[in-house]
Amino acid sequence: MNTIILAGGKSSRMGENKALMKIGGKRIIDRLIEEFIPVSEKVIIIANEELPQIDDSVLILEDSETFKGQGPLAGMLTGFTAAGEGLCFVVACDMPLASNKLARQLEQTIIDKKVDAVIPVADGQIHPLFAVYNTRILKDVIETLKDDKRAVKSLLDRIEVEYIEIGNSSVLRNMNTKEDYLEAKNIIERRELH
Template sequence: MNTIILAGGKSSRMGENKALVRIGGKRVIDRLIEEFLPVSEKVIVIANEVFTLIDDSVLILEDSETYKGQGPLVGILTGLTAVKEGTCLVVACDMPFASRELATLLERTLIEKNLDAAVPIADGQIHPLFAVYQARILDDVISTLKEGKRAVKSLLDRLNVEYIEIGKSLDFWNMNTREEYLEAKNIIEGNESD
C-alpha cells in the first residue's frame, strides 16, 4: 500500500495550517507519517507550501499547476500520478486519529473484491478522504476533472466502489476549527498521559 496524505488545503476555518498544529508534542503531519510509514511502500505528502523537517523517506509534492488550488481531487490526482500502480490510502491531514488498522482492513477488502475503491461509512457519512483506491483509477480522476467536477463524490460515481459500514470511530475525527483541534488535543494528550 502507498499512502497519500492531503495537506494542501487552505485551512481557512482553522486560521493556521492543520498539518502543522501540534498535538502531544508532535505536528499532526508527523503523527500521520509515523502511523502509516510502517505499512506503506511510499508515503507522499501533497502540500502547496514548504514543509520542513519531514522524514527523509517521505516524498513531498505540489499539486499540478493545471488544477492547483482546486480541492482534494487534485491532490489525489497528484499522488496517483506519482504512485503509478498498486493500492493507495488517501488520508486528509486533519484526521489525527486515522489508524493503519482501518487502512489495512480497507485495503484487504479492496484486493479481495478487486474494487477500484473501498470507502468507509461512519454515522451515515461517507469518508472518501480516508479511503483506499487502486492507482489504476488515474484516468477516471483526470476525466472527472476535465468535466469540471471537483467533488471526490463525482469520482466515486464512476468507480467500482464498496462502502464499508464502520460505525462510530475516532478514525474520522476531522479538525476544521480551532475548537475541534483543541478537543483532539485533549483526547490525545489525555490518552498519552494515562
C-alpha cells in the same frame, strides 16, 4: 500499498495550516507519517506550501500546474501519478486520530472485493478522504477534473466503490475548527498519558 497524505488545503476556518498544528508536542503531519510509514511502501505528501523538517524518507509533491489548487481530487491525481500502479491509501492531514489498523482493513477489503475503491461509512457519513483506491482510476480522476467537478463524490459516481460500515467513528474525526482541534488534542493527550 502507498499512503498519500493530502496537506494542501486552505484551512480557512482554522486560520492556520492544520498539518503543522501540534498535539502532545508533535505536529499532526509527523503523527500521520509515523502512523502510516510502517504499513506503506511509500508515503507521499501533497502540499502546496512548504512543510519544514519532514522525514527524509517521505516524498513531498505539489499539485500539477494544470489542476493546482483544485482541492483534494487534484491532490489525489498527483499522488496516484507518483505512486504508479497499485493501491493507495488516501488520508487528509486534518485527521489526527487516523489509524493504520483501519487502513489495513480497507486494503484487505479492496483486495478481496476487487473494486476501484473502499470507503468507510460512519454515522451515515462517507469518508472518501480516508479510503483506499486503486490507481487504475487515474483516467477517471482526470476526466472528473476536466469536467470541472472538484468533489471527490463526483469521482465516486464514475468508479466501482465498496462502502464499509465501521463502528469506531473517532478515527475518522477531522478538524475544521479550533474546537475540533481542542477535542482531538484532549483525546490524544489523555490516551498518551496512559
